[in-house]
Amino acid sequence: MLEIRDLRVSFRTDGKHMAEVVHGLSFSVAPRSTVALVGESGSGKSVSALAVMGLLPPESTSIGSGSSIRFDGRELLALDRSARRALCGRQIAMIFQDPMSSLNPVLTVGTQIGEVLRLHLGMSRAQARQRTLELLDEVGIPDAAHKIDSYPGQMSGGQQQRVMIAMAIACEPQLLIADEPTTALDVTIQQQIIELLARLQQRRDMAVLFITHDLGLVGQIADEVVVMRHGHVRETGAALDVLQQPQDEYTHALLRCRPVAGERPARLPVIGDELLNDGLERPVVPVLAKLAEAQAPASAPATLAVAPPQIGSVAENAPPLLVVNNLSKHYQIRQGWWRQREFRAVDDVSFTLARGQTLGVVGESGSGKTTVGLMLLRLLQASGGSVQFDGRDLLAMPASEFQAYRRRIQIVFQNPYASLNPRFTVAQILLEPLRIHAIGQNDAQRLAMAASLLDKVGLPASALQRYPHEFSGGQRQRIAIARCLTLQPEILVCDESVSALDVSVQAQVLNLLKDLQQELGLSYLFISHDLAVVQYMSDQVMVMQQGRVVEMAPADQLYRQPQQAYTRALLAAIPGHGHRLARGETATTKLS
C-alpha cells in the first residue's frame, strides 16, 4: 500500500551545504500489516516518517530527485501541497512521541478531536461530538462522557496518548504512522498502548508503520522489520526471523547489547568502539573485536540457574556503608484558601548499602526514586529520617561539615546534555571539583589527574580542550562520570544515568560502570525505570511505587520469584519479555 523507493533526504547544515541523512531507503507496507522501522537516534527513521507525511520543513530539507513515495498507487512527492494535506490526516495519520507537547494545552480534548472530524469529514458540531465520544470509548478512556470536556493537562500521559490515537484514527486512515508512541510513557502504560494499537489495527484493517528504537517492542507488534543505521537500511525481513536469526551484524549486536532480565553476563556486548566517532558516517560498520570477545563469556551466560551465590553472602558480611532509615519527603499542597494537603513524595524509605555493592532502585515516574537520590546528597531537603554514613547522620550535620562528605558521595544525572555546563570546557569541568576541595597541589598536577581520569572512562586527553556540545551522549555521560570520580567517592548515585542513551551506548556505559566498580570498589545506588537494566547492574533491588518501597530483594530472586503484584506487573510489561525468555532458553539449550 505504501511503497518507498530510494528515499534520500538532505538537511541544510549551514547556509549552503546539504548533508544527506537518509541514503536511499526502500521498503513497502502491505495493507493490514505492521512494519517496524527500528534504529538508534540519528538513524533517520523519524525523518523518513516525516517525509511520508510531508512534514519536513521545505526551506531546510530536500528530498532527492530519484526518490519515490507511492501510496495506493499515487506518487505523494508529485502531489501539490493542498492535495497532500487532504490525503494526510484522512488516509495517513500520525502519532508522535510526546503526547504532552502534541496536544494543545488550552483546548479541551473533545474540541481537538472534533476539529479533525469537522475539517476532514465535514461533520456538524453535534455529529462530531457524538463521534468523538465513540472514539474516546474505543481507545479505552474510562468515563468518556466526562473526559471529553477535560483539558490535556488534567489527564495522565497514557490517557493523553490515547487521545492522540483517537485523533489519528478519527478519519479511519488506511495507514497509521506511530513515531515512538510509547517512549515517553511508563513501562506498564507502554504495554497498554501497544495492546491498544494492535487491537485497533485488527478491528479497522489499518496498516501501521511503527517507529521505535526498542527491538523488544518489535517482536510484540510487528510483522516486518526494517533496521536502520545512519540513514542506511541494515536489514529487512519478517520480524521473527530478524529477531531470532539476525543476518546483519548490527542487528545482531543491537539485540545483544540490551541487558536481558534474567541474564547476567559479566559484560554486555557493545557495538564497535566508537569513541569520538559517533555520528560519523560509515558505510560498513564492523562489529569490532569486543563483540566477538564478549560473545565468548556471553555464550556461557550466568543465567538464573548459575546466579553467583557469593553475592548474597558478601552483602551480609560486609559492614553497611550507608544506612538509610525512614527517609521521607513531604510537600504541602494548598487546597482552596486555607486547607492544605500533604503529598508524600517519599514515604518512610529504609535501606542499607554495603561497600562495593549495588542497590538498584526501580519504579515508574512519580515513584519517588529520584527524590531519594537527591536527598542522600542533600540536593533536596529531606522532611524526615536519617542517613547514616560511616556512623554519622548526613542529614543532621551542618553544611560546613557536610562539605567533607560531599567528596565521598557523588551523583551521575540522567541527562548528560543538561548536567554538563555548556560554557565550560571539559578541563574546566574536571578541574573545578579538584580546586574546590583543594585536591592536588597545583593546576598542572590537577590537569594530569583529569587526563588520567579521562583515560579511565575511555576518552582521550585531547578531550580536555573541548566543549560538551562537541561530544555525543555516551561520551558526555563518560565526562559526567569522570567529574564524579575526581573526588574519589565511595558511593555513586546513578540517577537514570543510562536512560537517555541509545541501546548500544547504554551498554558501553553500563560496562564502564561495572569496570569502575571492580577497580575502585565503588558502591552504587542505581536508580532507573528500566527493570532489565537495574537487574543487570544490581545486587539488591528495591521496587518503589508512589513513594513507598513495595519490595526489596536480591536481584535474581526478585526476578525469579516476585512477591508483590506490582513487581510482577512491572516484569510482565518489559517489552518482549516472553520472547526474551524463550531466547534465553535457546541459548542455554544450545550450550548443553
Add this chain to the structure above:
Amino acid sequence: MTAQHSAGLWQLAWRRLRADRWAMAALAVVLAFLLTLLLSASGLIVADWEQEVAVSFAPPGWAAAAAGSGAGAPLNDTDALLRDNPFDPLADDLRALRSELGRPDGKASLPMYGVTDPLADDLAQLRAAHGAGGTTGATGARLATLPFGADKWGHDVLKKTVKGGETSVVVGLVAALLAVALGTLLGALAGYWGGVVDALLNGLYNIFTAIPSVLMILAVAAVLQQKGVLTIVLILGLTGWTGPYRLIRAEYLKHKGREYVLAADAIGASHWRKMFVHIFPNVSHVALVQLSILVVGFIKAEVVLSFLGFGVPVGVVSWGSMLNEAQNELILGRWWQLTAAALAMAVLVTAFSLLTDALRDALDPKVKF
C-alpha cells in the same frame, strides 16, 4: 582526533555573527561611531568646535540656494532677521510692517509712543567706534556657508554633532552598563534565592515601575540637585535596571533547577560560584542583549532629559541639547542642526539595534550548527 583547540562558544558566536552581512555592517557603523568618540574625547578632532567660524545660521553649502534668498552673500543682521519665512502665518503683516520700516526717513517713522531711547547716543558712538563691519569685525571674515551649516553662534554643526555624540554615546553606554549590572545582580539574587529575597526585590521592582518613568527621572534629578554627565548616568542607571532585572530573574529561576547546577552543588560549589561562575555565562546573552537595547534607549532618554532641561549643563553639548536649540530654530526655517543631530542619532540607534538582533541570535547557546 587531534589536540586542536576547538572553537569555544564565543568563537562560534563570532563566526555566526560574521556570516550575517547586516550585522557586520551594523558593527562597522557602531565601531566608526566609537572611534570618532575616542578621537574627539582625546582632542584629536573637533577640539575647535566652539570657534565661531561662520555667520550665524549659515546654511549648508549644498543647500544654500534652497535655504533662502541672499544666502550666497554675507548677511547683514537686519536682513537676516527680516527675511521672509515661508512658514510664518504672519508673513503678510510682517511684509507690510517692513515696507513701513523701509521708508527713507528710517526708524523715526516707527511710533515710539513718545519714549526716547536714553542710550541711543551711546550706542551710536559704539557703533561708530567699531566700524562699519558690525559684529563680524572682531574675528575677521566669517564663512557664508559650511558643509552642514552653522548654529546661532556660527559654530560648525558638523563638529558640534561629533562633539555632542561624545556626551550622548558615553551617557548611553555607561548608564546602560550600570543599569544592566544592577539589574543582573538583583535579578540573580532574586531568582537564585527566591523566597524572602525575591519578595523584597520584587517589591522594590514594583515601586520603581509603578511610578511613571519621566516622573521617576525628574524625582531622581531633583534629589541629585546638580547637572552634569555623571548625574544623567546615575539617573538613567538607577531607573533603568528594572527591565534586565525581570529577565535575568526569570533566567535564574529556570536555570537554578537545571542538572548542571545540581551537579555543581553535588561537588560542593559555593552559592556565589553557582550564581556567577556556572549560571551567569549561560544567561549572559540576555544581559548582553539588554545592554544593547538600553544603550539605544538611554541615548534617546538623554535627548529627552536635555530637552526637558534636566540634561547636560550649559556649555556642554550633546545631541539632546542640540535638539533643544533646534526647536526654536525650526520656526525660523533653520533645519540643519535638527537634521544633523537626528541623523546621527538615527544611524547609531539603527545600527545598534541591528547589531543587537544579530547578537541575540549568535549568542543563544541553544542555536548551534
